Amino acid sequence: MPDVQNQQILLASRPTGMPTPENFRIVQTPVPEPADGQLLLEILYLSLDPYMRGRMDDAKSYARPVEIGAVMEGGTVARVIRSRHSEYAPGDIVLSHSGWQRYALSDGENLRKLDPALAPISTALGVLGMPGFTAWAGLLQIGQPKPGETVVVAAASGAVGSAVGQIARIQGARAVGIAGGPEKCAFVRDELGFDAVIDHRAPDFAQQLADACPKGIDVYFENVGGQVWDAVFPLLNDFARIPVCGLISQYNALPQAEPGPDKLALLMRDVLKKSLTIRGFIQREFAALRPSFLREAGQWIEEGRLRYREDIVDGLERAPAAFIDLLQGRNFGKLVIKV
Amino acid sequence: MPDVQNQQILLASRPTGMPTPENFRIVQTPVPEPADGQLLLEILYLSLDPYMRGRMDDAKSYARPVEIGAVMEGGTVARVIRSRHSEYAPGDIVLSHSGWQRYALSDGENLRKLDPALAPISTALGVLGMPGFTAWAGLLQIGQPKPGETVVVAAASGAVGSAVGQIARIQGARAVGIAGGPEKCAFVRDELGFDAVIDHRAPDFAQQLADACPKGIDVYFENVGGQVWDAVFPLLNDFARIPVCGLISQYNALPQAEPGPDKLALLMRDVLKKSLTIRGFIQREFAALRPSFLREAGQWIEEGRLRYREDIVDGLERAPAAFIDLLQGRNFGKLVIKV
Structure with missing residues (x-):
């Protein structure tokens, strides 16, 4: 050539x-x-x-x-x-x-x-690659949502978040998504079928999230960090699970400590009092499960239950x-x- | 009467x-x-x-x-x-x-x-009651130490810490204890047989801990929080497990945030980059395992491998x-x- x-x-x-x-x-x-x-x-x-x-x-x-x-x-x-x-x-x-x-x-x-x-x-x-597998493995292996539980995920119109919410619903859990702007929110609710969606740009975002999670949060699939974490944190239930797959809000700057209580101390206090599980992961550690993922996700796509x-x-x-x-x-x- | x-x-x-x-x-x-x-x-x-x-x-x-x-x-x-x-x-x-x-x-x-x-x-x-069971269940169910790994525990002369280190050694792991003052440190090293012990009152405590953990820390059994956590945190290895059973240093005061980087953001960054597991627990959730604990711990005491x-x-x-x-x-x- x-x-x-x-x-x-x-x-x-x-x-x-x-x-x-x-x-x-x-x-x-x-x-x-x-x-x-x-x-x-x-x-x-x-x-x-x-x-x-x-x-x-x-x-x-x-x-x-x-x-x-x-x-x-x-x-x-x-x-x-x-x-x-x-x-x-x-x-x-x-x-x-x-x-x-x-x-x-x-x-x-x-x-x-x-x-x-x-x-x-x-x-x-x-949806059938790394992002879909990240969602599937992190949600099912670490998050382990049970029927009736509430699962929250941010960047809900994105590659990982959209799969997390839909797979949560397939497991019988309630999916609450967070997205930026009315167009993405409408997509998450109407096309992906999440039970609720909140616009993180809303001035009363934290209150809206609390209203959308009347029974608290059992699984928070963490992929953004920052202000979403701050709003999620007080809503976590006893024994809540937090798979951590990304912190996109932190990648470009390391926030300075704010005046007031030390957020790390508050976190550890609730980890203890609520028996929380926080677990960072990369999909690679679950590589042995990829064939199961491809089989399940492929079938869900065919059935129209997993959209992308x-x-x-x-x-x-x-x-x-x-x-x-x-x-x-x-x-x-x-x-x-x-x- | x-x-x-x-x-x-x-x-x-x-x-x-x-x-x-x-x-x-x-x-x-x-x-x-x-x-x-x-x-x-x-x-x-x-x-x-x-x-x-x-x-x-x-x-x-x-x-x-x-x-x-x-x-x-x-x-x-x-x-x-x-x-x-x-x-x-x-x-x-x-x-x-x-x-x-x-x-x-x-x-x-x-x-x-x-x-x-x-x-x-x-x-x-x-040793055969709640503290011993807390040590046994938290270490084995959450910490899961493997032979050759390094396990760190504070309050190492206390009811929980002393059992954590000894059970870690029974599993083939290396036990590094933290205690306060020369008398307790001598007891942890000489009577309990920990591989190393550090006095948290030493001015160069963090450096001594790093020296005692040349291959990093795989399991940190958290029962104190505060300055011990600060010294442990940078030494955590990829896939380290942190059972959280207590935060005695925080029970009586909620520390104010310090100037400088937000410690919560730093924590979450390492949770992600190192695939850490942080898991709060109370022994009650493992109640079904108590008969196994009593059998194992009773035998270890009889054999002189678990002292108290x-x-x-x-x-x-x-x-x-x-x-x-x-x-x-x-x-x-x-x-x-x-x-």
């Missing part, structure tokens, strides 16, 4: 607070040649997810940071265009982790073949701006770049 | 911060007469435990507060002296929850007969002062009043 160039988006510098377009750099490079045992992949879809903000920092975490000058990482759906690997043929569609670029090599490890007849291939990055919305942005070069929008809550549904 | 009077210690007023002797009132009352189906108990030993501080407050918790003017509650070992109940005879020794008094009626519910030949009867309030120390104070009237000492860490071993 002498005329075709690879396009890659690199981490140019580490952000302070909210990332800016200057933290990224787009470069053109030659399309690489697969060696023996390798494949050349053409990326079709790139997933953009809040966790990527953490990879931009040079801090200890459950995953290594992206190096300065390296390709931004990310989950991708790709087509095999050349293969020197016995298990893959040109035309195969695979789930890979090829990052923010048009072409990538693979040695076949950590690839999963996708069947385009089963579901739109982009769903492998959303994708926010597809066209063009790899728009990934940095779309990612910054994501961190500011401006996407609507699972954000995917059509490369 | 015409000459004998009952002696009772009542809650006279609710404390603000650390209790004072004025919060208690000692009264003489007639010894009650058992009705049909009732027993009259003579209290031999009264257990004093940090959780009782919570019962003195008028705040929502997992247990109802003691009413003003009511007898302070507490676990007791008692002798049946009159019985109008078919299952108990005079002379029987029982574990009861009769509170801070010399005589009490019982309808036979929530009593457990003790065999004085098996172990000293006071141990039913300590009692701090026996003579005279019911000394209970208020002894309880205040307990909250200030001045007891040494499981505090029991010999009534």
Whole structure:
């Protein structure tokens, strides 16, 4: 392919607070040649997810940071265009982790073949991919909602939150969602069927949440932190479970302590008095359960009980701006770049 | 018994911060007469435990507060002296929850007969009672220490902490204790056999703890809070488990937020990045496991692998002062009043 160039988006510098377009750099490079045992992949879809903000920092975490000058990482759906690997043929569609670029090599490890007849291939990055699995595993393994219990989740129109609420309802629990703005709230209530939805921009947000949870909160699926946590905290019931999968409101700034009682001391007091469970997790630790997830979620989608919305942005070069929008809550549904 | 009077210690007023002797009132009352189906108990030993501080407050918790003017509650070992109940005879020794008094009626519910030949009867309030069971259940059910892991516990010479460290070692883990003063530290290291012990009064306490935990902390059994938590927190490993059974440093004052980063935000960030589990509990929720505990702990005591120390104070009237000492860490071993 002498005329075709690879396009890659690199981490140019580490952000302070909210990332800016200057933290990224787009470069053109030659399309690489697969060696023996390798494949050349053409990326079709790139997933953009809040966790990527953490990879931009040079801090200890459950995953290594992206190096300065390296390709931004990310989950991708790709087509095999050349293969020197016995298990893959040109035309195969695979789930890979090829990052923010048009072409990538693979040695076949950590690839999963996708069947385009089963579901739109982009769903492998959303409702049937990492976000859907995060929702399923965190809610069922840690949250363990029982029939009649109240489950609260924020970013309820997003990739993870939308699945959390719907799966809670499938378990017989009551789902209360939190979203930003009337359009997202209407979607969560009317399309996803949550029992109640609250706009976190409302001035009386905390009171509205309390009114929507008359029997308290049994499971709070934490993916945002900040003011939502403050409103949820006093409503937690005895033995409430709090799977913590994200803290998007905190990724770009570390809040300073406020005057008044030490919130950490208040938290620990209630952990003790209410026998609370707070459990951080990443979906990877539940990897052995992925086949069960794919079977269950696939069936729920087929039955119309698990719906999803994708926010597809066209063009790899728009990934940095779309990612910054994501961190500011401006996407609507699972954000995917059509490369 | 015409000459004998009952002696009772009542809650006279609710404390603000650390209790004072004025919060208690000692009264003489007639010894009650058992009705049909009732027993009259003579209290031999009264257990004093940090959780009782919570019962003195008028705040929502997992247990109802003691009413003003009511007898302070507490676990007791008692002798049946009159019985109008078919299952108990005079002379029987029982574990009861009769509170801070010399005589009490019982309808036979929530009593457990003790065999004085098996172990000293006071141990039913300590290593074989609620504190021992709290240690066993919290450590094994929530902490789940694995061989080679590091377990940290404070108040390590106390009723719960001493059992936590020894049971951790029986599981093959490394036990690091925290205690106050050279005498308690020597006991924890030399008598209880902890792998390391740190004096929390040392000016370089946090550094000493870090040095004693070169591979980080996998289980922190939380029973004190405050400065111990601050030293433990940065040492927690990925997937660390934190059973929370008490916060004795916080019972008497709610700390004000300090300037600087919001400790709650820092906590939640690490919960997420390290996949931490924080789980408040009370031993009652594990009640079904008590027979297993009694079997295991009884055997460990017999084998000399689970040691205990009692701090026996003579005279019911000394209970208020002894309880205040307990909250200030001045007891040494499981505090029991010999009534």
